[in-house]
Amino acid sequence: MTRTLPPRVEATFWSLLMALGYFMLASLSLHATKGEDNIAAIWPPSGYFLALLLLMPGRARPAAIGAAAAASLAANMLSGAPFLMAAIFTLANSVEAGLAFWIVRRREGEDLSFMVPRAVASFCLAVIAASMASALIAGGGTMLAFGGIGLDFFLSWMTTVALGMLIVAPPLIMLTRLVASKALDNATMRMKIEAIAVLALAALITAVSFEQSHFPATFLPVIAVIVAAYRVGPFGAAAGMLIIAGIAAWLTGQGHGPVAAMEASVKEQVFFLQFYLLALQSTALPLAASLVVQRRLAKRLEQSNRWLVQAEAAALVGHWRVDLMRWTIHWSDQTYRIHGLEPGAPVSVTTSVEQYVEEDQPAVRSILEEAVRTGEPFEYQGRIIRADGKIRYVKSHGSIERGRGGRSIGIFGTVQDVTATVENARSLEAARSIAEEAANTDMLTGLPNRRSTLALLNRALSAAGEGRVPLAVAIFDIDHFKQINDRHGHAVGDEVIRWVGQRAKATLREEDVVGRYGGEEFVCIFQGPSARSAELVAERIRASIEKADVYAEGPAHVTISIGLAAYASDASVEELLHRADKALYLAKREGRNRLRMAA
Structure with missing residues (x-):
């Protein structure tokens, strides 16, 4: 959409989107759950700021950063902060978003994906580094200007903005990309209903858990976000975390729930809530990304197995493996077909060798024993008697699997029906002999x-x-x-x-x-x-x-x-x-x- 806009209109659009969104989120956060030193338990504007920087085109960023700074300054001053303090906070918030953006782009380029564990780790690293830099600026500036600011302020600020970026940025980025790629249009109605139901259930469970303090039910949202990760994927995990964090922070700020009921100071309650949300988020996003990778690998494995079966059937090649520890053997379906047996029929190491004609069995045993002893790859050719009584020529290649200490633990090999090749070679040899005889x-x-x-x-x-x-x-x-x-x-x-x-x-x-x-x-x-x-x-x-x-x-x-x-x-x-x-x-x-x- 933005690529079709003139540069000035595009910059204006992103600047207004940044300013309005940042101001609204900052105002709501400053008047919702608060900890000591008038610092919110979660700072969503930081996540919003970072998400838009990652989504918008490069030429729109300078104006958008200025708009965010103006919105931050206005929100802080309207909440009662002096101009100098609001300016220090604005500078810290601007640095945190800019530094996180720079680190992410340097490590991941334009391809930040929350479906890749490595990219999720890069994002978390960028957020932590940016949050620490922001806390140093805010804490140092406030101490120089007003004095009396210590370690508690630094830790509170760092965890607040870190939570804001970790919880808010991922779902905004993923939702925008889903809409832009029209992936939502391609999703079935059943998938959409299931996603809405899972996220609604997460909201309901969180509301029930944090509205009352009679039962310590803070573990229930953990289950909800894991279910969201399994059923909806990374977007489900990120959206579920945003819902849980918003409800938990708001209810705790209103004095409800198990965190507010703790016999501790407000500062300690805020720290506990932040630790709870950080622990939950550190589980949700990596879990969702790992699930995506696992499903992709499972799909690739399924596809590879399907291709392997097709390739074995086309080439008349099967594979087998002998477990030297349990003295068992596994045959692929094509190996069964080569031997004229139904796939899955019981076979043993002994009966596998006995499939060869009697004259070839000693050579097969000797080659396999020598391979196990030396660990060297092997190759042999022989004749087997199929279940229907027909004699077929087969060729096997294989290698030895080594365990700890170099001990042989298995034999892996392939078996190929080369009857046609042998017969063709004989025909060619006979034709060559006839041709040679004719020539002489x-x-x-x-x-x-x-x-x-x-x-x-x-x-x-x-x-x-x-x-x-x-x-x-x-x-x-x-x-x-x-x-x-x-x-x-x-x-x-x-x-x-x-x-x-x-x-x-x-x-x-x-x-x-x-x-x-x-x-x-x-x-x-x-x-x-x-x-x-x-x-x-x-x-x-x-x-x-x-x-x-x-x-x-x-x-x-x-x-x-x-x-x-x-x-x-x-x-x-x-x-x-x-x-x-x-x-x-x-x-x-x-x-x-x-x-x-x-x-």
Whole structure:
């Protein structure tokens, strides 16, 4: 509302609001319950002054402070105080509000909230510091001007203005913010009726307690303000305290109630009432703020638990905890579902381990025992047998909870159904193996292709170079293969290549390798004993192919030429193959269908 006003109108509005409110409250307080030295038991104008300073815009404060000072001076003089005393009191009241405002803003900025315990503590600290400064100014100034003022005046003044700020400022600030934020409009009628009923009950209980002195019933308003804090929150606690303080101070000032009936001086009665109200206020506001925090935390915890349940269900992850002191275990609902059990079914530590298949149980026990012994985090994977008999793969992560002295008191862990992951990994591994086999296999013959053959030969050469395994390599190809293709067609040529490759493989020993090197050319790798008798084995391959018939549609006979090279400190695969290839060229030059050894 004030932001839309021109600066001068805004300053005038707040100045009038300050002056009228301060003057009325000061006049009423000075003529109501009074203690010695004409100081009221509660000084509401101080709370009103501080509340408006915290609520109004910064540009309106200077004029409003001047208006409050004028109202204070007028109220004090109308009550019979000399001008000098009224001026000293006005200065003290102005300093207390200004100092409290400065401390609050310095500690909390613009975000003073009576729903936060830390902010409530900052507000109380500011009020106490400001009240002490105000009492020093009022007491010191009065002593210098009039003399005869002592410790009683200082304590009375400090508690009076402190009560005024503690009791009056919070409900005014909270009510103004509720109205400005339209929170009251959003409240249901039931909530409004309940708040009015609770505050009315607090007023009734206080009136009954302080109107009579037959029964010591001052504890009843304490119950009322606690109920207000629980049911209405911080505003209920603050408003309830304002109602209780106003009724208690007014009735005590009229000579009613248990405080007025005390066999003590008026000064002592006022001090007792002030102590009573301070004790009540120091309970109400912190209690209300703590309740707000507790409810917020409970709401967050409820929300977090709800999100946790949803997250566990979506990720197929549950959690569990073993109490090592009581030897009990707790499962989350998702953990029950992973095991195929109804949530809440009785489980024990022993039965939890026995859910795993028999072969996995020793490993699970060993990992958990080692974790308890060392205190280190753990991880394991195993298979469980669900209640429906199905076997599922699960993975657990966890850590050890330590108590005093470092003793292990619990184990907390998570359990995740990873069956799909395991099955996918197996499928991927199978696909990888198939792909790798395809990448290393010649599609026509089913033998290792050139890439795979060279890789095998590299490994064999490394072993031979280290002096561990003898090595020999043969290169052979099909004689007059071009004529076969030209006469019988490429399909027959492919069949001949396939037949030659399979015939060679059938002739070799298990430790020997034959691979298709390219076209109609093949490579044989002989290791160990085969390398020593490589010439005999290679000759057997040549003879086996020469003597066999291929098939009716193709050539009646097929022959091969072979070049053989034994390992002789060759530096590379290329050198070894080059020697075998030269021997093959010699075999072809000498008439084909024969084997020649490399020099």
